[in-house]
Amino acid sequence: MSGMPPEAELAAESLISADGEIRNFTYSRQDALAIQNANYRHRYLELEELLEYAVEMGKLTPDISLEEIKSLKKLFFYTPSHQSDVATLCRAEAQLEWHYNQIAVLVAPVTSCTLRATSEDYPVVRKSRLAAYFLGDASVASNCFRQMLWIAMVLVGLMFYFRLFGEPNTIHYMDPFLFGAVGSLIYLYKVLNECHTNRTFDPSKMTTDRLRLFMGALSGGLIVNLFDPSIISGVNEVAQAGATAQKSSTFSAAALGFLAGYSVDFFYGTLDRLIKNLLPPRDTPDVVNTNAVMPSLSMIPKPAPISPAPSVTPEPASIPVPEITPVAAPAEPAPETKTVHS
DSSP states (O other): OOSOOGGGEEEEEEEEOTTSOEEEEEEEHHHHHHHHHHHHHHHHHHHHHHHHHHHHHTOOOTTSOHHHHHHHHHHHHHSOGGGOOHHHHHHHHHHHHHHHHHHHHHHTTOOHHHHHHTOTTSOOOOSSHHHHHHHOSSOHHHHHHHHHHHHHHHHHHHHHHHHHHOOHHHHHHHHHHHHHHHHHHHHHHHHHHHHHHHTOOOGGGHHHHHHHHHHHHHHHHHHHHHHOHHHHSOHHHHHHTOHHHHHHHHHHHHHHHHHHHHOHHHHHHHHHHHHHHHSOOOOOOOOOOTTOOOOOTTTSOOOOOOOOOOOOOOOOOOOOOOOOOOOOOOOOOOOOOOOOOO
Protein backbone atom coordinates (compact mmCIF):
# COMPACT_ATOMS: atom_id res chain seq x y z
CA MET A 1 0.00 0.00 0.00
CA SER A 2 2.88 2.37 0.72
CA GLY A 3 5.44 0.92 -1.67
CA MET A 4 7.47 -0.53 1.22
CA PRO A 5 8.86 -4.07 1.15
CA PRO A 6 6.78 -6.68 2.95
CA GLU A 7 9.44 -7.28 5.61
CA ALA A 8 9.30 -3.58 6.58
CA GLU A 9 5.53 -3.50 7.04
CA LEU A 10 4.32 -4.14 10.59
CA ALA A 11 0.60 -3.50 10.36
CA ALA A 12 -1.89 -1.79 8.11
CA GLU A 13 -5.34 -0.52 9.01
CA SER A 14 -8.08 1.58 7.50
CA LEU A 15 -9.64 4.66 9.01
CA ILE A 16 -12.88 6.36 8.04
CA SER A 17 -12.58 10.12 8.23
CA ALA A 18 -15.36 12.53 9.15
CA ASP A 19 -16.38 12.94 5.51
CA GLY A 20 -16.69 9.18 5.02
CA GLU A 21 -13.49 8.78 3.04
CA ILE A 22 -11.50 5.65 3.74
CA ARG A 23 -7.86 6.39 4.38
CA ASN A 24 -5.26 3.69 4.65
CA PHE A 25 -2.13 4.05 6.67
CA THR A 26 0.76 1.74 7.37
CA TYR A 27 3.00 1.42 10.37
CA SER A 28 6.53 0.60 9.39
CA ARG A 29 8.94 -1.25 11.61
CA GLN A 30 11.04 1.87 12.02
CA ASP A 31 7.96 3.83 13.13
CA ALA A 32 7.20 1.17 15.73
CA LEU A 33 10.79 1.32 16.99
CA ALA A 34 10.55 5.11 17.22
CA ILE A 35 7.35 4.89 19.28
CA GLN A 36 8.86 2.29 21.57
CA ASN A 37 12.00 4.35 21.91
CA ALA A 38 9.89 7.31 23.07
CA ASN A 39 8.40 5.12 25.80
CA TYR A 40 11.91 4.12 26.86
CA ARG A 41 12.88 7.78 27.11
CA HIS A 42 9.95 8.49 29.43
CA ARG A 43 10.92 5.51 31.58
CA TYR A 44 14.55 6.60 31.64
CA LEU A 45 13.61 10.08 32.85
CA GLU A 46 11.81 8.51 35.80
CA LEU A 47 14.89 6.40 36.50
CA GLU A 48 17.14 9.45 36.40
CA GLU A 49 14.92 11.33 38.87
CA LEU A 50 15.04 8.41 41.29
CA LEU A 51 18.80 8.22 40.80
CA GLU A 52 19.27 11.91 41.62
CA TYR A 53 17.15 11.54 44.76
CA ALA A 54 19.14 8.47 45.85
CA VAL A 55 22.40 10.39 45.39
CA GLU A 56 21.09 13.38 47.36
CA MET A 57 19.94 11.17 50.24
CA GLY A 58 23.12 9.06 50.22
CA LYS A 59 21.28 5.81 49.46
CA LEU A 60 23.23 4.78 46.37
CA THR A 61 24.96 1.42 46.65
CA PRO A 62 28.16 0.32 44.86
CA ASP A 63 26.39 -2.43 42.92
CA ILE A 64 24.60 0.18 40.78
CA SER A 65 26.76 1.15 37.82
CA LEU A 66 26.31 4.76 36.75
CA GLU A 67 28.16 4.09 33.49
CA GLU A 68 25.61 1.49 32.45
CA ILE A 69 22.75 3.86 33.21
CA LYS A 70 24.32 6.69 31.21
CA SER A 71 24.98 4.31 28.31
CA LEU A 72 21.23 3.72 28.19
CA LYS A 73 20.75 7.47 27.90
CA LYS A 74 23.09 7.51 24.91
CA LEU A 75 21.05 4.79 23.21
CA PHE A 76 17.59 6.24 23.92
CA PHE A 77 18.30 9.93 23.35
CA TYR A 78 21.24 10.25 20.98
CA THR A 79 20.96 7.21 18.73
CA PRO A 80 18.59 7.47 15.74
CA SER A 81 15.86 4.89 15.67
CA HIS A 82 16.90 3.55 12.26
CA GLN A 83 20.32 2.64 13.71
CA SER A 84 18.83 0.51 16.49
CA ASP A 85 17.63 -3.02 16.01
CA VAL A 86 15.13 -4.96 18.06
CA ALA A 87 17.71 -7.09 19.84
CA THR A 88 19.64 -4.04 21.05
CA LEU A 89 16.49 -2.35 22.32
CA CYS A 90 15.39 -5.50 24.14
CA ARG A 91 18.70 -5.78 25.94
CA ALA A 92 18.58 -2.09 26.80
CA GLU A 93 15.03 -2.45 28.12
CA ALA A 94 16.09 -5.33 30.36
CA GLN A 95 18.94 -3.26 31.80
CA LEU A 96 16.62 -0.28 32.25
CA GLU A 97 14.05 -2.26 34.22
CA TRP A 98 16.74 -3.91 36.34
CA HIS A 99 18.29 -0.58 37.34
CA TYR A 100 14.84 0.93 37.91
CA ASN A 101 13.91 -1.90 40.27
CA GLN A 102 17.16 -1.63 42.22
CA ILE A 103 16.88 2.11 42.76
CA ALA A 104 13.14 1.96 43.52
CA VAL A 105 13.84 -0.48 46.35
CA LEU A 106 16.50 1.84 47.77
CA VAL A 107 14.34 4.98 47.86
CA ALA A 108 10.99 3.37 48.76
CA PRO A 109 8.36 4.63 49.66
CA VAL A 110 9.44 7.51 47.42
CA THR A 111 8.51 6.97 43.77
CA SER A 112 8.84 8.96 40.59
CA CYS A 113 5.20 9.99 40.96
CA THR A 114 5.70 11.37 44.48
CA LEU A 115 8.87 13.20 43.40
CA ARG A 116 7.03 14.96 40.58
CA ALA A 117 4.05 15.77 42.81
CA THR A 118 6.31 17.57 45.28
CA SER A 119 8.59 19.25 42.73
CA GLU A 120 8.06 22.75 41.39
CA ASP A 121 9.47 21.61 38.03
CA TYR A 122 6.10 20.02 37.26
CA PRO A 123 3.50 22.76 37.83
CA VAL A 124 -0.20 22.23 37.22
CA VAL A 125 -1.49 24.17 34.24
CA ARG A 126 -4.85 25.90 34.78
CA LYS A 127 -7.10 27.15 32.01
CA SER A 128 -7.96 30.44 33.69
CA ARG A 129 -6.42 32.85 36.17
CA LEU A 130 -9.35 32.43 38.51
CA ALA A 131 -8.81 28.68 38.72
CA ALA A 132 -5.09 29.23 39.21
CA TYR A 133 -5.80 31.68 42.05
CA PHE A 134 -8.17 29.41 43.97
CA LEU A 135 -6.83 25.96 43.07
CA GLY A 136 -3.16 26.85 42.61
CA ASP A 137 -0.79 26.58 39.67
CA ALA A 138 2.29 25.19 41.44
CA SER A 139 3.07 21.55 42.18
CA VAL A 140 0.30 19.16 43.14
CA ALA A 141 1.30 19.13 46.81
CA SER A 142 1.60 22.91 47.02
CA ASN A 143 -1.83 23.29 45.43
CA CYS A 144 -3.29 21.07 48.16
CA PHE A 145 -2.04 23.49 50.80
CA ARG A 146 -3.80 26.36 49.06
CA GLN A 147 -7.05 24.39 48.70
CA MET A 148 -6.97 23.46 52.39
CA LEU A 149 -6.48 27.13 53.24
CA TRP A 150 -9.71 28.06 51.43
CA ILE A 151 -11.60 25.23 53.16
CA ALA A 152 -10.32 26.38 56.57
CA MET A 153 -11.46 29.95 55.84
CA VAL A 154 -14.94 28.73 54.91
CA LEU A 155 -15.23 26.65 58.10
CA VAL A 156 -14.08 29.52 60.32
CA GLY A 157 -16.53 31.84 58.57
CA LEU A 158 -19.40 29.44 59.24
CA MET A 159 -18.41 29.22 62.91
CA PHE A 160 -18.49 32.99 63.31
CA TYR A 161 -21.75 33.22 61.44
CA PHE A 162 -23.54 30.69 63.65
CA ARG A 163 -22.04 32.28 66.77
CA LEU A 164 -23.23 35.74 65.83
CA PHE A 165 -26.51 35.13 64.07
CA GLY A 166 -27.42 31.52 64.86
CA GLU A 167 -30.11 30.27 67.20
CA PRO A 168 -29.01 28.34 70.32
CA ASN A 169 -30.54 25.16 68.94
CA THR A 170 -28.67 25.63 65.65
CA ILE A 171 -25.41 26.24 67.47
CA HIS A 172 -25.74 23.06 69.51
CA TYR A 173 -26.45 20.91 66.48
CA MET A 174 -24.05 22.54 64.00
CA ASP A 175 -20.96 23.02 66.19
CA PRO A 176 -20.07 19.29 66.33
CA PHE A 177 -20.21 19.02 62.53
CA LEU A 178 -18.07 22.12 62.04
CA PHE A 179 -15.52 21.17 64.68
CA GLY A 180 -15.39 17.64 63.28
CA ALA A 181 -14.53 19.08 59.87
CA VAL A 182 -11.87 21.32 61.47
CA GLY A 183 -10.38 18.31 63.27
CA SER A 184 -10.14 16.29 60.08
CA LEU A 185 -8.66 19.31 58.27
CA ILE A 186 -5.92 19.67 60.88
CA TYR A 187 -5.18 15.96 60.61
CA LEU A 188 -4.93 16.20 56.82
CA TYR A 189 -2.62 19.21 57.13
CA LYS A 190 -0.36 17.24 59.46
CA VAL A 191 -0.20 14.25 57.10
CA LEU A 192 0.29 16.47 54.04
CA ASN A 193 3.12 18.36 55.71
CA GLU A 194 4.91 15.10 56.55
CA CYS A 195 4.41 13.72 53.03
CA HIS A 196 5.63 16.97 51.44
CA THR A 197 8.75 16.99 53.60
CA ASN A 198 9.54 13.31 52.99
CA ARG A 199 8.65 13.52 49.27
CA THR A 200 6.05 10.75 49.67
CA PHE A 201 2.91 12.65 48.66
CA ASP A 202 0.85 10.42 46.35
CA PRO A 203 -1.73 12.25 44.19
CA SER A 204 -3.78 9.07 43.81
CA LYS A 205 -4.77 9.33 47.50
CA MET A 206 -6.26 12.80 47.19
CA THR A 207 -9.75 11.35 46.68
CA THR A 208 -9.60 9.49 50.00
CA ASP A 209 -8.26 12.62 51.71
CA ARG A 210 -11.24 14.64 50.54
CA LEU A 211 -13.53 11.84 51.69
CA ARG A 212 -11.89 11.94 55.12
CA LEU A 213 -12.82 15.62 55.41
CA PHE A 214 -16.46 14.72 54.84
CA MET A 215 -16.28 11.72 57.18
CA GLY A 216 -14.69 13.87 59.90
CA ALA A 217 -17.58 16.33 59.82
CA LEU A 218 -20.12 13.51 59.74
CA SER A 219 -18.54 11.52 62.58
CA GLY A 220 -18.15 14.66 64.73
CA GLY A 221 -21.82 15.48 64.41
CA LEU A 222 -23.04 11.92 64.88
CA ILE A 223 -20.96 11.10 67.94
CA VAL A 224 -22.24 14.20 69.73
CA ASN A 225 -25.87 14.12 68.64
CA LEU A 226 -26.15 10.41 69.41
CA PHE A 227 -24.20 10.09 72.66
CA ASP A 228 -23.99 13.54 74.30
CA PRO A 229 -26.54 13.59 77.17
CA SER A 230 -27.28 17.31 77.01
CA ILE A 231 -28.28 17.12 73.36
CA ILE A 232 -30.26 13.91 73.73
CA SER A 233 -32.27 15.33 76.61
CA GLY A 234 -33.05 18.42 74.58
CA VAL A 235 -31.74 21.94 74.30
CA ASN A 236 -34.60 23.35 76.37
CA GLU A 237 -33.25 21.83 79.56
CA VAL A 238 -29.82 23.27 78.82
CA ALA A 239 -31.26 26.74 78.26
CA GLN A 240 -33.13 26.59 81.60
CA ALA A 241 -29.95 25.64 83.48
CA GLY A 242 -28.38 29.04 82.82
CA ALA A 243 -25.76 30.56 80.62
CA THR A 244 -22.84 28.91 82.43
CA ALA A 245 -24.19 25.42 81.93
CA GLN A 246 -24.98 26.22 78.32
CA LYS A 247 -21.39 27.29 77.63
CA SER A 248 -20.03 24.22 79.37
CA SER A 249 -22.28 21.92 77.35
CA THR A 250 -21.40 23.64 74.09
CA PHE A 251 -17.67 23.36 74.78
CA SER A 252 -17.87 19.67 75.60
CA ALA A 253 -19.90 18.92 72.49
CA ALA A 254 -17.48 20.89 70.27
CA ALA A 255 -14.45 19.21 71.83
CA LEU A 256 -15.98 15.76 71.35
CA GLY A 257 -16.80 16.57 67.73
CA PHE A 258 -13.25 17.85 67.16
CA LEU A 259 -11.74 14.63 68.52
CA ALA A 260 -14.06 12.51 66.40
CA GLY A 261 -13.09 14.49 63.30
CA TYR A 262 -9.37 14.42 64.03
CA SER A 263 -9.29 10.69 64.66
CA VAL A 264 -11.78 8.57 62.79
CA ASP A 265 -10.49 5.62 64.83
CA PHE A 266 -11.83 7.38 67.92
CA PHE A 267 -15.30 7.38 66.37
CA TYR A 268 -15.05 3.76 65.28
CA GLY A 269 -13.72 2.73 68.69
CA THR A 270 -16.64 4.46 70.43
CA LEU A 271 -19.13 2.60 68.27
CA ASP A 272 -17.37 -0.72 68.85
CA ARG A 273 -17.33 -0.26 72.63
CA LEU A 274 -21.00 0.67 72.62
CA ILE A 275 -21.92 -2.40 70.61
CA LYS A 276 -19.86 -4.65 72.90
CA ASN A 277 -21.66 -3.26 75.94
CA LEU A 278 -25.13 -3.68 74.42
CA LEU A 279 -24.72 -7.08 72.82
CA PRO A 280 -23.83 -10.24 74.78
CA PRO A 281 -20.44 -11.74 73.99
CA ARG A 282 -20.43 -14.59 71.55
CA ASP A 283 -17.87 -17.05 70.42
CA THR A 284 -16.08 -15.84 67.33
CA PRO A 285 -14.01 -18.05 65.10
CA ASP A 286 -10.31 -17.60 65.00
CA VAL A 287 -9.37 -14.74 62.73
CA VAL A 288 -6.37 -15.09 60.52
CA ASN A 289 -3.80 -12.45 61.30
CA THR A 290 -3.46 -10.48 58.09
CA ASN A 291 -0.78 -8.19 59.59
CA ALA A 292 1.75 -10.96 59.91
CA VAL A 293 5.06 -10.09 58.32
CA MET A 294 5.66 -12.22 55.28
CA PRO A 295 9.27 -13.16 54.59
CA SER A 296 10.80 -11.13 51.80
CA LEU A 297 12.99 -12.52 49.08
CA SER A 298 16.08 -11.39 50.97
CA MET A 299 14.98 -13.36 54.07
CA ILE A 300 14.47 -16.60 52.17
CA PRO A 301 17.72 -18.57 52.06
CA LYS A 302 18.98 -19.57 48.70
CA PRO A 303 18.46 -23.26 48.13
CA ALA A 304 21.55 -25.37 47.77
CA PRO A 305 22.39 -26.47 44.24
CA ILE A 306 21.15 -29.84 43.32
CA SER A 307 24.14 -32.17 43.07
CA PRO A 308 23.96 -34.99 40.55
CA ALA A 309 23.29 -38.37 41.97
CA PRO A 310 26.42 -40.60 42.23
CA SER A 311 26.74 -43.12 39.46
CA VAL A 312 26.24 -46.59 40.80
CA THR A 313 27.15 -49.55 38.66
CA PRO A 314 24.42 -52.11 39.10
CA GLU A 315 25.69 -55.45 40.19
CA PRO A 316 24.51 -58.42 38.21
CA ALA A 317 21.72 -60.16 39.94
CA SER A 318 22.78 -63.48 41.39
CA ILE A 319 20.58 -66.21 40.09
CA PRO A 320 20.32 -68.99 42.58
CA VAL A 321 21.52 -72.25 41.07
CA PRO A 322 19.34 -75.09 42.16
CA GLU A 323 21.18 -77.95 43.73
CA ILE A 324 21.14 -81.03 41.52
CA THR A 325 21.01 -84.19 43.48
CA PRO A 326 22.76 -86.93 41.53
CA VAL A 327 20.48 -89.78 40.75
CA ALA A 328 21.95 -93.19 41.43
CA ALA A 329 22.19 -95.40 38.37
CA PRO A 330 19.90 -98.38 38.52
CA ALA A 331 21.60 -101.60 39.56
CA GLU A 332 22.34 -103.96 36.70
CA PRO A 333 20.51 -107.24 37.02
CA ALA A 334 22.66 -110.24 37.86
CA PRO A 335 23.44 -112.40 34.87
CA GLU A 336 21.38 -115.48 34.68
CA THR A 337 23.24 -118.75 35.13
CA LYS A 338 22.20 -121.60 32.93
CA THR A 339 22.42 -125.15 34.31
CA VAL A 340 23.53 -127.74 31.76
CA HIS A 341 22.30 -131.23 32.37
CA SER A 342 24.47 -133.92 31.08
